[in-house]
Amino acid sequence: MDWKAIARSATGMSHKKQQLPCQDYGDFSISHKGILGAVADGAGSAKHSDVGAKLTVKTALNELLQLRSYTWQLHWYAQPLSDQQARKIFANTLKKVVEALQKQAVSGGYSINDLACTLLVFLATPNWVAAMQIGDGFIVARLQEGEHQLLFPPDKGEFINETTFVTSANALNEMQVRVLPGQQKFICASTDGLERVAIRMSDWTPFPPFFQPLEEYMVETSHPEQEDEYIRNFLDSERLNAKTDDDKTLLLCFYDDSKVK
Amino acid sequence: MPVGLPEFVENPENRCPVLLLLDTSGSMAGEPIQELNRGIAAFKEDILKDTKASLSVEVAIITFGPVRLIQDFATIDQFTPPRLEASGKTPIGEAIDCALDRLEARKETYKANGIQYYRPWVFLITDGSPTDTCWPLAAQRVREDEAKRRLCFFAVGVKDADMNTLRQIAPHERPPVLLNGLDFRSLFVWLSTSMKRVSSDKIGVAVALPPVGWGQITS
Numbered sequence: 001m002d003w004k005a006i007a008r009s010a011t012g013m014s015h016k017k018q019q020l021p022c023q024d025y026g027d028f029s030i031s032h033k034g035i036l037g038a039v040a041d042g043a044g045s046a047k048h049s050d051v052g053a054k055l056t057v058k059t060a061l062n063e064l065l066q067l068r069s070y071t072w073q074l075h076w077y078a079q080p081l082s083d084q085q086a087r088k089i090f091a092n093t094l095k096k097v098v099e100a101l102q103k104q105a106v107s108g109g110y111s112i113n114d115l116a117c118t119l120l121v122f123l124a125t126p127n128w129v130a131a132m133q134i135g136d137g138f139i140v141a142r143l144q145e146g147e148h149q150l151l152f153p154p155d156k157g158e159f160i161n162e163t164t165f166v167t168s169a170n171a172l173n174e175m176q177v178r179v180l181p182g183q184q185k186f187i188c189a190s191t192d193g194l195e196r197v198a199i200r201m202s203d204w205t206p207f208p209p210f211f212q213p214l215e216e217y218m219v220e221t222s223h224p225e226q227e228d229e230y231i232r233n234f235l236d237s238e239r240l241n242a243k244t245d246d247d248k249t250l251l252l253c254f255y256d257d258s259k260v261k
Numbered sequence: 262m263p264v265g266l267p268e269f270v271e272n273p274e275n276r277c278p279v280l281l282l283l284d285t286s287g288s289m290a291g292e293p294i295q296e297l298n299r300g301i302a303a304f305k306e307d308i309l310k311d312t313k314a315s316l317s318v319e320v321a322i323i324t325f326g327p328v329r330l331i332q333d334f335a336t337i338d339q340f341t342p343p344r345l346e347a348s349g350k351t352p353i354g355e356a357i358d359c360a361l362d363r364l365e366a367r368k369e370t371y372k373a374n375g376i377q378y379y380r381p382w383v384f385l386i387t388d389g390s391p392t393d394t395c396w397p398l399a400a401q402r403v404r405e406d407e408a409k410r411r412l413c414f415f416a417v418g419v420k421d422a423d424m425n426t427l428r429q430i431a432p433h434e435r436p437p438v439l440l441n442g443l444d445f446r447s448l449f450v451w452l453s454t455s456m457k458r459v460s461s462d463k464i465g466v467a468v469a470l471p472p473v474g475w476g477q478i479t480s
């Protein structure tokens with residue numbers, strides 16, 4: 001079988017009140033045994049961060065797609081990327097993202113900082129996932145027979161209202177990279193709007209009762225992108241909005257090997 | 262097949278600490294101290310109007326002199342505005358040291374309990390000039406902490422305050438403000454509005470603060 005995935009974002013209540021657009025963006029690309037995913041959260045203080053988040057995600061995915069035809073396939077079924085290889089690939093992704101943002105800033109006549117956003121990217125095969133994170137948000141993965149694990153410790157400054165953006169001078173240094181080998185089952189990437197309800201912050205562990213139903217939904221649905229009501233309703237639910245007034249994004253991926261002989 | 266909904270983990274609220282460092286020396290006696298008391302009460306009232314801020318904002322009060330922690334960090338609902346009385350000297354240096362120590366201790370408590378917090382604010386209000394000799398060292402500490410972005414330090418002078426000295430204490434990027442008359446109320450409503458903005462903001466280091474309508478920035 002193959003990967004199934006869905007990406008949805010919903011505007012936070014605070015942005016609705018201020019008539020601001022949703023500044024989150026998430027997308028993915030599946031090709032046979034591999035999946036690429038990216039989510040970005042536009043900085044609240046940046047004027048065009050909705051544009052920045054979307055451009056960042058699109059650019060990151062495009063760059064990785066091009067890469068795939070060369071290097072990536074070599075590693076397809078076999079060994080996971082080394083940490084060094086992954087870092088090199090993602091450093092290049094970041095470089096291309098920044099170039100695209102610079103170009104956009106010039107054509108829009110504003111500063112690149114007006115496009116500031118976080119970025120989380122992963123590329124996964126059935127046998128490993130390589131991921132990067134700049135700024136806050138989270139990626140949770142579950143291997144077959146494994147528990148949910150948070151791929152990266154949170155990138156918070158000392159204080160909650162500080163984080164790194166792809167446009168920050170120290171973005172490359174602050175970029176976290178990790179390769180997780182093992183049979184992949186479920187991956188959830190999200191912006192920090194859902195952090196408070198999904199992650200226990202005292203020890204930064206994923207809260208299984210948050211992720212289990214989402215995974216179950218991915219098991220049940222054969223075409224998540226068409227059958228998105230469950231996710232949309234959840235992201236817009238009053239129950240969730242009572243807990244967070246921020247934009248929120250879910251990118252869910254599930255590797256279905258049930259029909260493999 | 263129906264699928265259940267995600268359940269939420271209970272995390273403690275983010276905290277937004279603000280420490281008031283208040284001059285209660287003899288020269289504040291009479292109307293100034295009364296207006297200061299009213300201002301603090303207005304601060305509480307105004308924060309309470311905002312659900313999120315009232316869950317997040319934590320206030321502590323240190324008065325001088327003598328230097329005393331009269332209110333340790335507490336959320337607004339647990340906070341009873343004090344009735345301050347004026348007497349004594351103006352040991353600003355010692356008071357600042359005490360405030361910064363208390364702040365660091367509070368941060369440790371947050372960290373130990375997995376509580377996330379915003380950059381703390383320290384608000385120094387005085388009508389005099391330091392009567393202790395350690396204030397230059399304390400001022401240096403303020404500036405170092407500010408440079409390391411450990412806190413935001415605000416200095417407010419009242420009436421005949423020694424603005425020259427306050428300028429040496431306050432960080433360069435945030436010069437001291439001379440309060441309009443005894444308009445503490447406007448000052449504290451501004452502080453409350455600022456705290457509401459800070460506590461509702463997520464990312465973005467620069468929170469746009471409301472204009473300072475209650476005083477003059479003297480440079």
